[in-house]
Amino acid sequence: MGKETRLFKSEERMARAAAAAFLRELADKVEGGEVVLRQGAEELTLTLPESLVLEVQAEDEDKGTRGIEHSLEVELAWFDGEQGGPLELG
Secondary structure, three states: OOOOOOOOOOOOOOOHHHHHHHHHHHHHHHHHOEEEEEEOOEEEEEEOOOOOEEEEEEEEEEOHHHOEEEEEEEEEEOOOOOOOOOOOOO
16 A cells, blocks of 8 residues: 655634535636645645546544544545546436
8 A cells, every 4th residue: 555645734613604615616626627725834736637536425433522523525536647538427
């Protein structure tokens, strides 16, 4: 198995409406083919190919005395040099 390197990470609490607005803006950037992530002085630019792997996952994790943490994760993945057609929903 290959080595994983974290390039950027951000985590913050926000209202549901603010999270939805962020995801809409992110979707527009993905459609345009370039996503720039910024937090403070840190910045990462991702250039996305036409074809991506979309993974959606929902999980529950028991955090002991804090209770059950629910999560909805959306991941886009691709390999260098990968080409292909646009994603389609079935």
